[in-house]
Amino acid sequence: xxxxHIVITEGLVKHYPIGGxxxxxxxxxxxxxxxxxxxxxxxxxxxxxxxxxxxxxxxxSPSEGKAVILDQSVGELSQKQAAHLRKKYLGFIFQTYxxxxxxxxxxxxxxxxxxxxxxxxxxxxxVLDALEWVGLNDKIKSRPAQLSGGECQRVAIARAMxxxxxxxxxxxxxxxxxxxxxxxxxxxMEKLNKDLDTTFIFATHDDKVIKYLKRKITLEDGKVIKDxxx
Amino acid sequence: MIRFLFxxxxxDRQRSLLxxxxxxxxxMLTVFLVCxxxxxxxxxxxxxxxxxxxxxxxxxxxxxDNMNQKPIDLxxxxxxxxIEKVRQDHPDMDWVLRTQFGGLLDVPDExxxxxxxxxxxxxxxDMLTPGSKEPGRLTLDNILVKGSIPxxxxxxxxxxxxxxxxxxxxxxxxxxxxSTMYGSMSFYNFTISxxxxxxxxxxxxxxxxxxxxxxxxxxxMQDASGEILGYLPSGNYNGEEAGVVCASFNSKxxxxxxxxxxxxxxxxxxDEFLGGYLEMIDAVALIVVFxxxxxxxxxxxxxxxxxxxxRYGEVGVRLAVGEGxxxxxxxxxxxxxxIGIIGSALGTIIGxxxxxxxxxxxxxxxxxxxxxTMMMPxxxxxxxxxxxYYLGFIPGLFSTTLGTMLSGIGIYKRxxxxxxxxxxx
Numbered sequence: 001x002x003x004x005h006i007v008i009t010e011g012l013v014k015h016y017p018i019g020g021x022x023x024x025x026x027x028x029x030x031x032x033x034x035x036x037x038x039x040x041x042x043x044x045x046x047x048x049x050x051x052x053x054x055x056x057x058x059x060x061s062p063s064e065g066k067a068v069i070l071d072q073s074v075g076e077l078s079q080k081q082a083a084h085l086r087k088k089y090l091g092f093i094f095q096t097y098x099x100x101x102x103x104x105x106x107x108x109x110x111x112x113x114x115x116x117x118x119x120x121x122x123x124x125x126x127v128l129d130a131l132e133w134v135g136l137n138d139k140i141k142s143r144p145a146q147l148s149g150g151e152c153q154r155v156a157i158a159r160a161m162x163x164x165x166x167x168x169x170x171x172x173x174x175x176x177x178x179x180x181x182x183x184x185x186x187x188x189m190e191k192l193n194k195d196l197d198t199t200f201i202f203a204t205h206d207d208k209v210i211k212y213l214k215r216k217i218t219l220e221d222g223k224v225i226k227d228x229x230x
Numbered sequence: 231m232i233r234f235l236f237x238x239x240x241x242d243r244q245r246s247l248l249x250x251x252x253x254x255x256x257x258m259l260t261v262f263l264v265c266x267x268x269x270x271x272x273x274x275x276x277x278x279x280x281x282x283x284x285x286x287x288x289x290x291x292x293x294x295d296n297m298n299q300k301p302i303d304l305x306x307x308x309x310x311x312x313i314e315k316v317r318q319d320h321p322d323m324d325w326v327l328r329t330q331f332g333g334l335l336d337v338p339d340e341x342x343x344x345x346x347x348x349x350x351x352x353x354x355x356d357m358l359t360p361g362s363k364e365p366g367r368l369t370l371d372n373i374l375v376k377g378s379i380p381x382x383x384x385x386x387x388x389x390x391x392x393x394x395x396x397x398x399x400x401x402x403x404x405x406x407x408x409s410t411m412y413g414s415m416s417f418y419n420f421t422i423s424x425x426x427x428x429x430x431x432x433x434x435x436x437x438x439x440x441x442x443x444x445x446x447x448x449x450x451m452q453d454a455s456g457e458i459l460g461y462l463p464s465g466n467y468n469g470e471e472a473g474v475v476c477a478s479f480n481s482k483x484x485x486x487x488x489x490x491x492x493x494x495x496x497x498x499x500x501d502e503f504l505g506g507y508l509e510m511i512d513a514v515a516l517i518v519v520f521x522x523x524x525x526x527x528x529x530x531x532x533x534x535x536x537x538x539x540x541r542y543g544e545v546g547v548r549l550a551v552g553e554g555x556x557x558x559x560x561x562x563x564x565x566x567x568x569i570g571i572i573g574s575a576l577g578t579i580i581g582x583x584x585x586x587x588x589x590x591x592x593x594x595x596x597x598x599x600x601x602x603t604m605m606m607p608x609x610x611x612x613x614x615x616x617x618x619y620y621l622g623f624i625p626g627l628f629s630t631t632l633g634t635m636l637s638g639i640g641i642y643k644r645x646x647x648x649x650x651x652x653x654x655x
Contacts, residue, residue: 059549079555087552098547102241107234112551114231159551 006166006199007033007056011065014051014222025051027222028065033201035166038193040202042210043219049203050171052219056201057090057169058082070166087115091160091198093170097152099144099159105131106140109158116163130162131155133195134188150181154188161192167199174206182208235561239568245537246569252533253573253630254580256526257622261581262612263522264621266588267515269613275467275497275508280367281353281433282330283497283504284459285472288312288479292489293456297500300330302411302449302456304490309455312492315483320475322463326364329354329445329456333408333416335388335438337396346396350388350436352406354445354456358383367461368439370426376400377424380441385423387439393425400424406438410450418448429609460494472496519621526625534566534633559638566634567627574626581622588612 012029015022025048033039041049054060055067058074059082067074070089077085086092091112099108109130113123131137134154144152153173160168170189174182190212193200202209210216218226239246279285289297293304306312309327316325331352339345355364357380365371370379375390377400388398398404402422410416420440428434446452462471476494485491498505541562548558592609 057550083549083552083554085552086550090552092550094550098543098550100238100544100547102238107237111234111548114234115552 004034005032006035006070007031007201008068009052009056009066010068012052012055012062012067013064014048014055014060015063025222026055026062029222029224031217031224031227033167033199035199036193036197037199037201037215038190038213039200039215039217040204040209040213041217041219042203042205042213044205047219048222049205049219051222053169053171053201053203056167057092058085087112088163089166091163091165091168093153093156093160093168093173095172095175097144097149097156097176099152099155101144103143104140105136105142105144105147105155108144108155109162112159112163126162127158130158133161133192134158148181149176150178150184153177153181153185157185157188157192161196161198164196165198167201169201169203171203172206173202174204174209179208182206186212235565239565245541245565249533249537249569249630250573250576253530253570253626254577256530257574257577257626258581258584259577260523260526260625261578261618261622262584262588264519265581265585265612265614265618266610267519268615268618269585269589269611271508271511271515272466272613273610274511277430278504279459279461279467279497281428281430283500284326284328284457285462285467286460286475286479286494286496287500288316288458288460288492288494289456290490291484291493294493294495294500295489300332300456302329302331302451303413305329305411305451305454305456306458306492307454307490309458310453312483313458316458316460316479319478319482320460323475324363324461324463326356326459326461327354327442327455327457328459329442329449329451331408331445331449331456333406335392335396335436336405336407337398337402338405346398348392348396348436350392350406350438351433352438352440352445354440354442356442357439358441358443370439373426373428375425375427377422380423383441383444384420385441386420386444387424387426388422389434389437390425390427391434392436392438393422398422406440406448408449410448411454412450414450416448416450418444420444458492467497469496469498523621523624527629530570530625530629531633531636534570534630534635535637536633537566538562538634538637562634562638563631566631570623570627570630573630574623577626578619578622582614582618585612585614585618589614 009029009031012026013024014026015024029052041052043049051060055062055074056069058069058077061075069085072085100111106127109127110123113126118126128137131140134157136151136154136158139147139151144155147155174185177185186209189200192198202213204210213230216228216230217224288306290304290306293301296304313325313327333350333352334347335350336347337345355368356362357365365379370387380386393399400422404420404422406418406420408416428437446454460475462468473496476496479494483491484493498508545558549555589612592611594609
């Protein structure tokens with residue numbers, strides 16, 4: 001195991017049962033991601049980007065091969081261990097933000113910290129810091145319905161970053177945003193990547209995102225066809 | 231964490247207020263139905279026991295064989311001795327003398343000629359002994375329409391409808407023509423002290439209430455009575471309890487060789503039809519309550535199920551931030567149980583209030599019972615029973631929680647990534 005690599009996949013295969021047979025979503029993926037990378041998995045719809053992110057995020061397990069995240073093999077983790085890995089080290093950003101609508105901005109960002117049993121004062125400080133990173137300190141009492149799409153995605157970033165995770169997985173984070181908001185979001189994530197040394201892995205086919213990536217992995221039919229540093 | 235989840239529950243009305251209202255409504259209906267059906271069941275037995283059967287009845291064996299004809303020639307004799315014995319054997323029960331008999335009620339004009347007359351059914355009860363429970367048992371004060379309750383010998387109450395038919399008013403004199411216990415003709419003059427409305431068509435057509443001592447005098451029944459009625463200490467009919475009293479009495483005093491020996495029958499044994507009818511009502515009520523609770527359970531189970539399913543999105547987010555499946559599942563069940571408890575408590579309180587109102591006021595069915603020949607109460611009252619305090623929790627708490635538990639199983643059955651797909655859609 002190379003200590004600088006926080007994600008390693010070896011011969012990663014993922015099949016999904018379809019009818020009487022199988023659909024192969026990932027077909028022998030060998031990749032490594034190091035600490036502080038700002039990388040993206042790109043490719044057309046159905047190429048296997050989200051499946052790869054799900055396995056790296058310990059939300060799914062490989063059919064064959066290995067996916068080792070922070071020295072833990074995803075396929076061998078129990079549900080509890082996988083939840084613990086996500087709770088402590090991983091952050092997720094979704095295309096549709098997925099904020100909890102009944103909670104305020106502050107509470108949405110606070111939610112991951114509640115699972116870490118932090119004290120009230122530590123939680124408050126961490127949440128305010130995270131909201132400052134994304135420039136939303138003035139919206140702490142707002143509900144998601146009162147925010148624009150860009151603001152919602154910034155809250156989602158704050159929620160993913162508040163526990164200072166080692167790895168953030170962002171699945172099409174700009175798909176619902178206009179160009180200005182997309183750039184704002186990406187600049188924010190780029191800054192957090194530099195300041196906190198957090199690894200970001202995107203799944204995207206958005207050119208606006210691709211421009212910001214330091215490393216671009218192209219998938220096609222479940223296979224890596226290109227892995228380039230940009 | 232619990233505070234955080236509770237805050238969300240309170241703020242999301244679709245998760246808290248709406249399910250609570252649905253649960254409360256279902257539970258309220260269940261509680262009310264249980265009380266109302268119990269009231270109807272008890273109403274039949276209660277009404278019959280008060281007016282004619284008692285919870286148990288002592289008669290001669292010969293009288294019991296022809297009970298429908300009320301044959302006073304087969305009445306019990308030496309009743310003071312019998313009643314003394316049963317009062318000793320069952321001091322906590324209330325024992326009363328009753329005689330029912332038929333006769334022709336004649337209304338004379340100022341010359342003593344018949345002005346009007348009609349067949350009547352008389353119920354003789356103890357109205358004049360100070361402290362007698364009989365006027366209260368028959369709620370004479372409540373059913374009095376005109377005049378007053380008899381307070382001296384020779385006074386009677388007559389049904390208001392019958393009085394209108396005979397064109398008599400309180401204060402008028404009437405003559406009851408019948409036959410004595412020994413078969414000779416009997417003519418006895420009474421003064422109408424008041425008119426009453428029984429609320430039972432068959433009685434309102436021609437019933438009168440006379441004092442027991444007057445009936446004894448008119449029918450030549452010294453120390454005799456058609457029947458001795460016994461009422462259980464609780465005031466409510468209980469077939470099992472009544473059966474024990476009957477068995478004890480019959481083993482002691484009934485002589486199978488002597489048709490004039492006393493025999494005691496409980497309410498449901500006195501009339502094959504009534505017994506069967508009560509059993510049927512009992513069974514039907516149980517089935518209705520069971521089916522209703524089952525139906526409400528399915529409705530509320532679905533409420534829990536849908537409530538759980540619509541939260542798969544939220545489940546996805548919570549899984550993403552690292553909450554365990556078991557923790558999410560447990561929190562959903564706690565939430566559902568909390569809603570079930572609140573809804574059930576609320577529904578039970580409203581259902582009981584509604585039942586209390588119907589218990590006090592009753593639902594008047596006399597207009598649809600006008601032609602009835604069967605003795606039935608004109609009003610059905612609900613009855614609040616101890617079961618009503620907890621039966622609503624079966625659909626309210628258990629079904630709602632079960633629904634959530636079943637929908638929550640999906641969290642385990644589905645792969646986490648699948649929940650995310652549902653989250654994204």
